Amino acid sequence: MSLDEYRKREFKQVGQRVRRPDGVDKVTGRAMYGADATAPGMLVGRVLRSPHAHARIRSIDTSAAAALPGVKAVLTGADLPVQEDAFVRDVQDNCMAREKALYDGHAVAAVAAVDAATAKAALKLIKVDYEVLPHVTDVDVAIKPGAPVVQAGRTLENVPAGMSENVTSHCEFGHGDPAAGFARADHVVERHFRTAATHQGYIEPHAALASVTSDGKAELWCCTQGQFFVRTLCAAIMGMEASQLRVTASEIGGGFGGKTTVFIEPVALALSRKAGRPVKIVMNRDEVFRATGPTVHTSMDVKIGMTKDGRITAAEAHLRYSGGAFPCGTVDMGAQAAFAAYDLENVRTYGWNVMTNRPKEASYRAPGAPQAIYAVESVLDELCQHFRLDPIDVRLKNAARKGTKSSYGPTFPDIGLVATLEAAKRHPHYTAPLKPGQGRGISCGFWFNFGGNSCVSLNINTDGTVGVTEGNPDIGGSRASISLMAAEELGIPYERVRTIVADTSSLGYNDVTDGSRVTFAVGLATIKAAREAIRVMCGRAARIWGIDAEAVEWKDGAAVPAGPNAGKFPPMSLAEIAAVSFETGGPIAGHHEVNVDGAGVSFGVHIVDVEVDRETGATKVLRYTVFQDAGKAVHPSYVEGQMQGGAVQGIGWALNEEYIYGPDGRLQNPGFLDYRVPVASDLPMIDTVILEIPNPGHPYGVRGVGETGIVPPLAAISNAVSRSAGIRLSELPMSPPRVLKALGA
Amino acid sequence: MVKVRLWGSLRQAAEGQTEVEVEARTFKELLDRLVETYPGLAPQIARGVSLSLDGVIYREAWFTEIRPESEVVLMPYMTGG
Amino acid sequence: MKSIPVSTTINGDACEFLCTPDETLLDALRNRLGMTGAKEGCGTGDCGACSVTLNGRLVCSCLVLGVEAEGAEITTIEGMADGDELHPLQRHFIDHAALQCGVCTPGILVAAKALLEKNPEPSDEEVRYWLAGNLCRCTGYDKIIRAVQAAAAEMRGA
Structure with missing residues (x-):
């Protein structure tokens, strides 16, 4: 659908905060896990x-x-x-x-x-x-020639010679001439970063x-x-x-x-x-x-050059990721995402995956992106501090927009970064006064979002209700969102639609619930399945009325004659058509099977206020606001929920969560007591601002929202800590011992 | 002819170029021509690639049409969480 | 290991079960009685997903032995609604989208109910500290706090 068509549409169901169909089961303990x-x-x-x-x-x-x-x-x-x-x-x-x-x-x-x-x-x-x-559990040790070899013979043809056999793959992205760009800069900052492996912590x-x-x-x-x-x-x-x-x-x-x-x-x-x-x-x-689980742990070097008025002249990143004891492609994603938010003339990222004696990496929300973007946004912030420039102004000055050649290659279509940054700048949080000892940080975030294989079967029941069968486990309320889209398209109340998740014998192949794809891709398949059912229903009405099928259209949940020439018939509702379906040709259904492309990339901006306790080294998050482009928020409460949940996982990553290995190569903290995820008393409310910059690749403009939210917190908090305590940490998590060490205490 | 932008680490497999030209009307033809012209690209293409066509990323889709003026960028196969 | 008979009251109903001396109340509830509403997230009392009350006290049922239920009154998530009438906390959790995956929800509801029975008008901070033993990985807690406060207000008749 074109953007013009999208903007004309007035949504009746989509955008409502309806009750989720699995709610009662989940609050009564009946849901079966x-x-x-x-x-x-x-x-x-x-x-x-x-x-x-x-x-x-x-x-x-x-x-x-x-x-x-x-x-x-x-x-x-x-x-x-x-x-x-x-x-x-x-x-x-x-x-x-x-x-x-x-x-x-x-x-x-x-x-x-x-x-x-x-x-x-x-x-x-x-x-x-x-x-x-x-054994070897550290990426910087494992990459060196002579390190214990985790698995032999796994090195791809693209790895330069002379490295440890633990290095399984190498990648390089970017364009322009970074050396020439750095030469033009008024100031260049280059820093080394490390991030710990974290667990999804479900x-x-x-x-x-x-x-x-x-x-x-x-x-x-x-x-x-x-x-x-x-x-x-x-x-x-x-x-x-x-x-x-x-x-x-x-x-x-x-x-x-x-x-x-x-x-x-x-x-x-x-x-x-x-x-x-x-x-x-x-x-x-x-x-x-x-x-199970963990993310990669990383070692990174990022170098950015800037003119004194805040224009980035060149940017370069070297990323060394370890996805544990097996080859892992996550560094490719990190290397592509690192500088995606910016319009850069000269940019280069290099990535290496390195095997270590740790569990095999599993994806975690925007896999690979939070780490690289943490390093980039930290260096960018240091440059803002150096030149005493406003961090949002600098990001706006360099922001990627429609027509920007992205750091990973493609030219961006309509994207929402500038609008998101402008919303953050306008928000009262950004100019609210801070007390002495408090600091405010911001960071941008980015994720690609995916589509993928999706099958949906939509059945019109004879009583005028609708069953939708889809194949993706519902993690964050997707059954509600899919029901909303089916109801919207069919023109019937949300309550008349029930969406269920099918087993593998009941439906064709569906890709995994990942890549922020379900509301986007399964939603698209649902809308197409509903349109197929509408075509059948219009055909039935046409037969009943004795006119051509082309002379019938679907309006507000009913078949109506298309224009005065089609004849004068009262609208025939979905329920009325369904009630006589046995007499008019049999059960009515629509289905759609597709490998969806056209997912729109998503940008977010987070603002956070923190206070560092100089005695304990603990960082308290005082205020937090998330700005993110959702394309179209189908169920705003669950969009907010994705933004809030992602932000808090990122807060945990920034401040506490880490895999700690002893010299014996054993995991020292395999429990929630010692691997500390954020608890309710650690946090303030997480405010959210949803922007809706429609994705042209979806009939309702939907973009995925599940992953981007975990990306900005790492740097946003690090930047806030820097402004609160005057210390620039370059290793995550910023746990109290590390903060105390940086404070020289 | 379609211009295809490669990512940096594929350069060594494509005679040092980061932009190559092949005759192709679809994603499938493009991949086949790339493998024929630059056999060094075959292992990566076999492992999986995505394709960005005028800024929209495709993970599979053999029959996606490519016009001569299209912007085509080869990317690693994308995975998410 | 020889099993021991236990007589107890669960959600107001008299109940008997057999369990081994080393068996947790959580395992007895889930595996002997089919009450799978309480979840095991950690088995070490860190996550609160198995929260129940034992003689009115909020406990992690993974840290209580089944035999300790002898003669006790236990309430679980299965007893929170009155027939098909949801407890205000349950209703507000749905209305405020305070759950995503929902696996921590039974424990959080049981804990929140125990809080409101002690303190019908808690501050946000009191809710946060009371629920600090209940991990939720999906929501960031924001909507949970709001749902608890909305239910508390309704229960006070505000």
Whole structure:
């Protein structure tokens, strides 16, 4: 739809703050999450994990465990096929080690037993003969030649010679001549940064219930962001046909990217196949921290040159990311996103992925972007301080806009950064007085947003209600948003639409709930499915009236004759057409299947006020405002919720959250007591300002909103700390000990 | 002919160029011609690439039409959270 | 391990179950009684997703043994609504979009109800400190605080 067409549209349902369809189930404890499922004769599965950061597995003796009464199956990596495809092989090897344990917590064996106590006892009886190997958990150490090699032979052709074998890939983006640009600058700042790995921290641990029967069929219930992708991976690992494996996504207790792959799902399936009974595995929190999730940890150098009036003349970044013990492409995303907010003549980013003896990285909200943008926005802020320039004015002066050649290549279409910055500048927060010792920071953020494969089936029920079947687990209220879009298009009240999430046997392939794609892409497919149903309904009305189908149009939830020449008939509502559908040709439905492109990029700007306690080193967040372009906010409350939740995850990343490894290569803080996520008493209200700069790639102008919000807090808080306490930290998190050290206390 | 902008690290696979020209009317043709003309690009294209066409990013879509005046940028295959 | 019979009252109903001496109240509720409203987020009392009340006191049921329920009065999320009439907290959580994934919601509702019974007119700061033991990773807490205050106001008849 063109922008003009979009602007003419008056929304009746979209934009309303309706009640979500899963609300009552979730406030009464009835909603069924991963760990809540049971099956007749179900066994308890448990996983044995490596205590070593890096060790060759010489042998595993499972005989005593298998002989324990009540144990029904024991599994090791030797029970699973060797995969040819590198991607599937890495996923499988992460689920169950072969040959080597690559990090503390890496699964090496599993059992299924009649109860948890027996399963636990059986794990103790498994004897693993480890040859402990030298390990490396730090990216700056692992990148050097001579570092312990995590996996040999994984280096891509694009890696320059002379680096450690841990370096698996290299990338470079940008244009212009940075050296010439830096020469023109009035001042150049170059800084080194490090960011800790963080965990998505979803409250619901991974859970899977698998039931494989002797005829080769299987059922899998699990908490996942993408049941179809789970099927793809598990079918490959199990050597099954996709049609024989039905995966049902439970309600999901948070994912943030961390539930876009499999960990225990294939293990539960393999145990069930061996035992001939259903097997349920539920991770505990220790396992979640040690063996799932985390983001990359990074080491970065950023250099920016600026004229004294605030124009950036050149920018350069070197990014070294480690995605743990397997090759990882996240640095590519970080390198593309780093300078995306700015219109730069000379820009270059270089990235390296480096393997370390840490868990395999899983996506986390805008994967790769928060780290690189933290470094860039920190250096930019230092330049603003140097020249005593207003940080929003400087960003406006350099902001990317329509027609800017982005730092990652393409020329931007309509984007909302300037409008977002202007909204931040106008907002009372930006000019509110600060008390002595308080500081205000700002940062921009960016994310690409994706579309992807989406199938929607929309059925018109004979009583005039509508069922929408879609295939993406609902994390943040997407069933409500999809129902709103169906209601809008059909012209019926929201309450008459019910949207459900289908299992893998009920619908075609849907990509994972990731990349901020669902409201955008599944929403688009829903609108197209509704239009298909409308076409059928107009056709039925035309037959009833005895006129041409082309002479009927859809208006306000009813078929009406199109213009005076079509004939005079009273409008026929959706309910009236549905009521006679059996007589007029049968049930009415619309469906749409598409690989959606045209996702619009999203920019955000955050303003934060902080106060640093010079005695304790603790940073208190006093006031926080998020500005973000949503394209069109389908359900404003849930758009705000994405912005607030992303901001608070970013606050945790900035101030507290980190994976801490000891010299033994073991994770020191695998629990919520020592891995501290923000709690209610840490925070102020998170104010939000939604901007609506329509995305031309969506019929209602929708852009994804889920990811951008986590990007700006890291630098915004660091910049605020700098202005509050006069210290410029270059390592995250800015935990009290680091702040105290910087204060020289 | 369509001009295709490559990202920096593909330069070594394309005879030192960051902008190459190939004859193509669709995304699929473009990828096939790139692999034929610059075999060094084959491993990256096999691993997956995205394509930006006049500022809009496509992750797959073989049959997407490319006009001679289109701005075409090759990008790594995008992943999200 | 030999199981022990436990007689207790849950949400006003007399209830008996068997559990082993080392079994948590959370596991007994979930696995023996099918009351899966309380969730295990950590098993170490850090996240509050398993919150219930035991003789009127807010507890993490993952840190209470099943046998400690003997003779006690327990309330869980399953007992918060009166039939199909939602408690004002439940209603305001839906109306204020105070939940996204919803897995922390049962624990937060149980904790918030316990707060309002002690302190019907808490300040925002009191709500935040009371709920500091209940982790929510989705919302950033903003809408949760607002929903609790809206429910408190309604319950005071304001």
